[in-house]
Amino acid sequence: MTKSIEEINLKIRDGSAVVVTAEEMPDIVSELGEEGALREVDVVTTGTFGAMCSSGAFLNFGHADPPIRMERIWLNNVEAYAGIAAVDAYIGATQESTTEGSTYGGAHVLEDLVSGKQIELRAISKGTDCYPRRTITTELLLEDLNQAVMVNPRNAYQCYNAVINRSDRTLNTYMGMLLSNQGNISYSGAGLLSPLANDPHFNLIGSGVPLFLGGGEGVIVGEGTQSSPSNGFGTVMVSGDLNSMSPDYLRAASFTGYGVSLYVGLGIPLPMLNVEAVRNCAVRDEDLITSIVDYGTPRRDRPVVRTVSYAELKSGQVEIDGEMVRTSSMSSYSRARKVAHELKSLVEAGSFMVALPTRRIDTGKRSHPMRETRQTPRIREIMNAGVTTITEDESVKTAARKLLRGETNHLPVIDAEGKLVGIITTYDVSKSVLLKGESMKVSEIMSKKVVVVSPDEPVDVAAQRLEQYNISALPVVDSDHHVIGILNAVDLGKLFSKRWQP
Amino acid sequence: MKLFLTIQRDVLKRPLISQVVLETGVLINVERAHIDANEGWVLIDLPEKEETRISSRLTELGVEVKKLENAVLYDEHECVECGACLSICPQEVFSFDADYHLVIKEERCVLCGQCVCACPHQALSIRQ
Numbered sequence: 001m002t003k004s005i006e007e008i009n010l011k012i013r014d015g016s017a018v019v020v021t022a023e024e025m026p027d028i029v030s031e032l033g034e035e036g037a038l039r040e041v042d043v044v045t046t047g048t049f050g051a052m053c054s055s056g057a058f059l060n061f062g063h064a065d066p067p068i069r070m071e072r073i074w075l076n077n078v079e080a081y082a083g084i085a086a087v088d089a090y091i092g093a094t095q096e097s098t099t100e101g102s103t104y105g106g107a108h109v110l111e112d113l114v115s116g117k118q119i120e121l122r123a124i125s126k127g128t129d130c131y132p133r134r135t136i137t138t139e140l141l142l143e144d145l146n147q148a149v150m151v152n153p154r155n156a157y158q159c160y161n162a163v164i165n166r167s168d169r170t171l172n173t174y175m176g177m178l179l180s181n182q183g184n185i186s187y188s189g190a191g192l193l194s195p196l197a198n199d200p201h202f203n204l205i206g207s208g209v210p211l212f213l214g215g216g217e218g219v220i221v222g223e224g225t226q227s228s229p230s231n232g233f234g235t236v237m238v239s240g241d242l243n244s245m246s247p248d249y250l251r252a253a254s255f256t257g258y259g260v261s262l263y264v265g266l267g268i269p270l271p272m273l274n275v276e277a278v279r280n281c282a283v284r285d286e287d288l289i290t291s292i293v294d295y296g297t298p299r300r301d302r303p304v305v306r307t308v309s310y311a312e313l314k315s316g317q318v319e320i321d322g323e324m325v326r327t328s329s330m331s332s333y334s335r336a337r338k339v340a341h342e343l344k345s346l347v348e349a350g351s352f353m354v355a356l357p358t359r360r361i362d363t364g365k366r367s368h369p370m371r372e373t374r375q376t377p378r379i380r381e382i383m384n385a386g387v388t389t390i391t392e393d394e395s396v397k398t399a400a401r402k403l404l405r406g407e408t409n410h411l412p413v414i415d416a417e418g419k420l421v422g423i424i425t426t427y428d429v430s431k432s433v434l435l436k437g438e439s440m441k442v443s444e445i446m447s448k449k450v451v452v453v454s455p456d457e458p459v460d461v462a463a464q465r466l467e468q469y470n471i472s473a474l475p476v477v478d479s480d481h482h483v484i485g486i487l488n489a490v491d492l493g494k495l496f497s498k499r500w501q502p
Numbered sequence: 503m504k505l506f507l508t509i510q511r512d513v514l515k516r517p518l519i520s521q522v523v524l525e526t527g528v529l530i531n532v533e534r535a536h537i538d539a540n541e542g543w544v545l546i547d548l549p550e551k552e553e554t555r556i557s558s559r560l561t562e563l564g565v566e567v568k569k570l571e572n573a574v575l576y577d578e579h580e581c582v583e584c585g586a587c588l589s590i591c592p593q594e595v596f597s598f599d600a601d602y603h604l605v606i607k608e609e610r611c612v613l614c615g616q617c618v619c620a621c622p623h624q625a626l627s628i629r630q
């Protein structure tokens with residue numbers, strides 16, 4: 001048996017369509033079988049509500065008098081991209097305020113607009129014959145704009161990695177706060193309610209398909225950026241009118257130590273045309289598998305700790321190395337349900353039609369990493385290999401002499417085998433001389449906890465580490481913990497300022 | 503239940519809590535403590551029924567005693583029930599009910615403040 005899209009839309013129009021949520025579907029299929037469920041159910045609604053950083057909106061402000069070709073635009077002090085003609089801008093969700101930093105950003109501007117709040121526009125221009133005006137400041141409401149079209153380049157990830165942190169330091173990431181030493185696991189996505197999890201081969205989801213977006217009706221533009229359906233990481237680009245949206249389904253967020261994001265409520269109605277569509281919507285959390293990766297490694301390719309199902313993630317704890325680790329979701333399951341239910345009511349009420357893709361999304365696609373023509377410099381290339389060291393048994397006086405001679409403020413301390421055991425600074429030496437005279441040994445005043453780098457790490461990692469620990473030098477050690485160089489904040493600073501010169 | 507004790511500098515040096523435990527025989531759990539140059543504060547947990555006895559004894563000894571109530575301030579309009587706070591709180595103050603709605607057992611809170619920065623929607627704060 002198959003059903004046509006026209007048949008289903010006819011039923012929706014006369015109010016007789018049977019609509020269920022993707023959460024109800026697995027049990028229906030178990031009970032009635034695939035054929036039975038196909039006969040019974042016309043539309044399955046999906047839903048997700050999570051942080052979708054890759055979101056934003058095109059805004060058209062109309063012309064001022066005298067007219068201005070706005071070259072740079074700030075909305076509540078958040079810069080919007082204005083390199084599109086004279087009176088349009090794209091406000092991106094993650095752009096941060098120039099005055100309030102990461103506590104207010106593009107996502108907040110969007111939420112404020114949708115909530116009916118007034119926002120301030122400031123813009124500048126160099127002035128031309130046709131657009132003589134050079135600056136403008138004005139207050140605007142959403143209704144004052146000619147268009148406010150949300151266009152989100154990458155939403156509704158088919159699947160998303162869960163994350164853990166095996167390093168010894170709490171990390172603040174876009175997946176939230178990750179406690180040190182695998183203290184917690186963070187994940188995202190609505191599992192069996194997720195739109196793309198219910199149509200993994202993109203049979204029903206593609207260009208032109210209507211969807212529920214931020215509380216209003218939107219449309220799928222097509223393949224999302226970074227979409228990689230061939231390995232299960234598909235995305236879609238979506239669009240909708242900001243005027244139809246509501247702050248119930250569009251929420252700004254600010255992640256400590258990371259920045260701003262936008263929580264978007266999004267749902268796609270899936271027409272049950274054939275057995276395959278039914279089978280795909282029978283997916284359960286147990287069937288949806290993702291990986292837990294270690295964000296303690298600050299590189300692109302992060303180690304996978306284990307694979308896990310959404311059922312385990314949602315249970316609240318997952319076993320890692322024989323230990324139960326608690327989980328946190330970044331996306332809201334109760335809101336995802338609300339999206340699926342709201343969409344269900346809309347379809348039942350005959351006010352939301354279904355459609356087939358006008359253009360299919362390429363399911364063979366796999367996104368690849370960035371082509372880098374210039375490798376980031378490694379520590380080895382910029383470290384100071386002529387490092388002066390001292391052994392733990394030497395006197396503080398010798399240390400003072402070495403520090404003076406070497407014109408350095410840091411002396412790595414090594415043991416008899418040449419392995420790093422500590423570090424002393426000019427400050428440590430001065431302090432000990434003042435307090436106890438020069439009679440002490442290096443081992444008595446050194447710090448034993450030394451932050452180090454290895455020669456093959458990218459310099460950016462060293463910069464991040466210096467900042468985190470608020471220190472000014474890092475000994476470079478090889479795999480045997482032998483000191484082979486030292487990296488100074490000053491050298492690193494010089495390198496970065498050179499790299500960023502336009 | 504939890505009591506929040508503020509202790510002035512001159513009283514700080516004495517082993518007050520041990521003294522009260524020995525005198526009353528009530529087992530007091532010290533959950534957090536902070537002491538700086540002028541003042542100190544201690545968060546203690548004790549059985550509900552012993553509250554009056556312990557409170558009055560501590561007050562006699564010069565300690566300012568406050569009952570810890572509504573420790574976690576929760577803004578339900580900002581909260582989207584994501585669950586980011588669940589695994590962050592060392593005291594398991596936050597959990598979901600069967601319908602994935604947030605449940606807060608604030609009597610467990612020890613004022614560590616961790617959840618405040620972990621909430622992406624700035625829905626949580628700690629009463630000062």
Ligand code: SF4
Nearest residue numbers: 581582584585587621
């Ligand atoms: S982290 Fe914040 S928004 Fe999320 S459930 Fe907890 S209180 Fe609510």
Ligand code: SF4
Nearest residue numbers: 591611612614615617
């Ligand atoms: S302050 Fe600490 S103990 Fe209290 S609720 Fe927040 S995380 Fe839990």
